[in-house]
Amino acid sequence: MTFAPLSFPDFIKDFEETLKHLFREKEDINKLSLDRGLPYQIMHEIMLKKPLSVAVPAQYGGRGSIVKECLGLLSAASYESLSLSLIFGINIALFLEPVAKYAQSEVKEGIFRRFLESQNMGGLMITEPDYGSDALNMKTFNKEIANGFSIKGTKHWQGLTGMADYWLIACRKENADGELSRDIDFFIADNEQPGQKVVVEEYYDNLGLYMIPYGLNKLDLEVPANYKLQPESTGIKMMLDILHRSRMQFPGMGMGFIKRMLDEATTHCTNRVVGAGNLLAMDQIQFQLSRIQSAYTICSAMCARSSQISGIEHNLATEGVEANSMKAVVTDLMQESAQLNVQLSGANGYRISHIGGRGIMDSRPFQIFEGSNEMLYSQIAETVTRLMKKKKESNLYEFLSSLEITAKPVSHFKPSLNFALNASLSQRKLVDLGKIIARVVSLGYVLELGEKGFRQDLIDNCIVTVRQEVTALASSFQFDNSVKIIENYSEQSNWLNFV
Numbered sequence: 001m002t003f004a005p006l007s008f009p010d011f012i013k014d015f016e017e018t019l020k021h022l023f024r025e026k027e028d029i030n031k032l033s034l035d036r037g038l039p040y041q042i043m044h045e046i047m048l049k050k051p052l053s054v055a056v057p058a059q060y061g062g063r064g065s066i067v068k069e070c071l072g073l074l075s076a077a078s079y080e081s082l083s084l085s086l087i088f089g090i091n092i093a094l095f096l097e098p099v100a101k102y103a104q105s106e107v108k109e110g111i112f113r114r115f116l117e118s119q120n121m122g123g124l125m126i127t128e129p130d131y132g133s134d135a136l137n138m139k140t141f142n143k144e145i146a147n148g149f150s151i152k153g154t155k156h157w158q159g160l161t162g163m164a165d166y167w168l169i170a171c172r173k174e175n176a177d178g179e180l181s182r183d184i185d186f187f188i189a190d191n192e193q194p195g196q197k198v199v200v201e202e203y204y205d206n207l208g209l210y211m212i213p214y215g216l217n218k219l220d221l222e223v224p225a226n227y228k229l230q231p232e233s234t235g236i237k238m239m240l241d242i243l244h245r246s247r248m249q250f251p252g253m254g255m256g257f258i259k260r261m262l263d264e265a266t267t268h269c270t271n272r273v274v275g276a277g278n279l280l281a282m283d284q285i286q287f288q289l290s291r292i293q294s295a296y297t298i299c300s301a302m303c304a305r306s307s308q309i310s311g312i313e314h315n316l317a318t319e320g321v322e323a324n325s326m327k328a329v330v331t332d333l334m335q336e337s338a339q340l341n342v343q344l345s346g347a348n349g350y351r352i353s354h355i356g357g358r359g360i361m362d363s364r365p366f367q368i369f370e371g372s373n374e375m376l377y378s379q380i381a382e383t384v385t386r387l388m389k390k391k392k393e394s395n396l397y398e399f400l401s402s403l404e405i406t407a408k409p410v411s412h413f414k415p416s417l418n419f420a421l422n423a424s425l426s427q428r429k430l431v432d433l434g435k436i437i438a439r440v441v442s443l444g445y446v447l448e449l450g451e452k453g454f455r456q457d458l459i460d461n462c463i464v465t466v467r468q469e470v471t472a473l474a475s476s477f478q479f480d481n482s483v484k485i486i487e488n489y490s491e492q493s494n495w496l497n498f499v
Contacts, residue, residue: 011063012072015049019080022046029081030353033362037163038084038211047119051077051088055096060112065100067249068307074252075303079260082362083211085253087121090159093246095122095168101312102229102238103188111166111188122166124242125155125198125217133371135239140171140219141180142187148224151187154216157369161215162200165191168229169219170239184235188227195222208361237317244316244323247370248309251302254330257363258299261337262292264355265344272346279344288340294465295333297458301445302326304452321383322405324376325438331366331373338363377434378427384437385421385430394420396433400440409443412467416474432477439470 006014022042023029032038054069056062063069070092078085099111099122114120131137140153151171158167167189172180189196202216231238266289269279279285306326310316316323341356342349349356367373384399393399397418400406410417417436425433443466450459 008063008069008072011069012076015051015073016076016079018046018049019077019084023080030355030358033081033083033210033358034352036210037213044119046084050116052091052096052115052121055092055100056112056115057100057108060109061116062112065097065312067311071249071252071255071303071307074249075255075259077256078253079256081211082253082257082359083209085256086159086209087212089246089249089253090123091115091121093249094124094242095164095166097245097312098124098168098186098229098242099188101241102186102231104226104228104230107188107226114165120165121160121163122168123158123160123164124168124170125158125219126170126239127155127157129154129156129216133375135170135184136182136236138170138172138184139180140169141174142171142185143174144225145222148222149187149228151189151219151221151223153219155219156216157204157214158217159209159212159214161203161213161217163213167191167198169221182236184239186229186235186238187223188229189221189223190227197221206365208358208363208365232315237315240317240320241315243370244319245310245312247323247327248306248316248319250327250366250370251299251306251330253366254299254334255303257334257359258292258295258337260355261341261359262289262296265289265292265341268345285344288344290461291465292337292340293458294462295337297449297454297462298333298442298446298466299330300454301449302330302442304449305445321380321437322441324371324380324434325441327370328367328373328376328380328434329438329442331363334363334366335360374431377432377438378430380434380437381425381430384433385425388421396421400437405444406437406440409440409447412443412463413440413470413474416467416471419474419478426482428481429477432473436470436473436477439466439473442466 022045023032027039027042032042051073053062054073055065058064074085074089074092077088096115099108103111126135126138128138128140131139138153140151140155142149142151151169153171155169169187169189170184171187173183173185174180189198191197198221199218200215201218204214204216206212206214229238269285269289272279309319309322338356338359342354342360345354345356348354351357352361387403388394388399391399391402393402395418397410397414400410400417443463446459446462450456
């Protein structure tokens with residue numbers, strides 16, 4: 001197998017031009033985005049450019065699985081279509097990279113060859129109908145049989161349902177007593193092989209990301225023994241490594257999307273004349289656009305950081321604070337950027353064919369899948385508070401000053417974060433605390449990017465924006481709110497009776 005790669009600048013320029021031609025000249029992306037799936041011919045022409053070669057190791061004919069190139073591809077795709085970028089993100093982070101790192105050597109070549117030559121795709125199955133984010137209690141199980149393993153269970157909400165040629169399936173081993181192991185195993189299933197085909201029982205009517213099929217999948221498979229992934233230690237740590245690496249690639253999908261929101265909003269505000277001037281002359285408009293621009297800066301910095309630390313040569317199982325910070329913050333920024341674009345676009349933004357209106361629906365699930373942001377913020381806070389207890393430090397500012405990833409940026413937040421934490425925090429307070437920490441971590445990436453020569457005026461504006469947000473979050477954190485829902489609230493609460 002031979003594959004002579006273009007230089008990356010040439011490769012990505014050619015890919016961008018292809019997408020622009022297909023989505024703006026040959027077809028109308030505004031109309032395509034309203035249909036379920038993507039026309040075969042359009043997807044075929046995209047895949048002829050071998051976009052997934054960025055995640056195939058060089059020894060198998062790919063571009064080398066270089067994080068910078070993977071994120072660059074995701075960004076180029078998301079500038080035109082967030083759905084398309086997610087299709088590539090699923091393939092790269094949730095199938096190709098895990099296979100490259102953990103699959104047995106004798107099965108890799110055939111898989112990578114089909115991705116490069118036959119436009120194959122792959123996805124990951126973890127989520128189950130009754131066990132959403134509670135992956136450790138999944139009920140899909142495997143047991144050893146004569147020629148490999150039998151896998152049975154039900155999975156759902158897998159992106160590329162009915163579309164993927166390969167699946168990476170998470171399940172638990174059934175022990176001799178019928179109980180399921182606490183550890184997690186991963187197996188490759190090849191839809192082309194007898195006994196390995198996943199049965200789609202239902203397609204879901206997902207509210208956004210129309211190009212991507214989601215659904216309910218029934219598993220009753222038999223896979224060869226060498227289709228099992230080989231963890232470096234435990235299966236749970238392998239799963240964390242896979243998920244953390246995927247979360248560190250969210251900035252790639254966010255990058256092009258946020259840039260598009262910024263470009264569209266800025267163009268509209270420049271061209272829209274109100275009275276004696278354009279919208280851009282208004283102070284509130286400047287404030288709103290500056291928030292999208294700060295999101296652009298933060299996302300750029302995250303991409304740079306991820307390119308340094310998230311390659312498959314690294315084990316990311318213990319890097320939850322950085323992985324969760326990147327995923328949660330960048331997806332919050334994606335949603336806010338789309339909302340601001342719609343607000344700035346006036347009535348035109350309130351159309352599903354408008355890139356901002358569509359962007360609201362398409363970016364919203366990013367805050368939910370691969371761990372809801374509230375859960376991830378809680379995990380960030382729990383990790384930090386455990387470390388604080390271990391070091392017997394109660395002052396948040398002092399502790400963050402001693403933590404490598406926050407030591408430099410935290411100096412910008414001393415007035416807001418110089419307080420002691422209570423020994424016990426409610427879940428809602430953990431979420432608030434996690435939001436604060438994640439934004440301090442994110443500003444650290446921004447400062448690091450500034451040191452490398454990224455334009456300083458964008459850095460300076462971003463610092464002000466993040467400081468304002470952290471100040472508001474710190475105020476919310478210290479505000480005493482333990483309000484709970486009132487049951488049977490309808491009793492004595494009908495306003496008609498009091499008029």
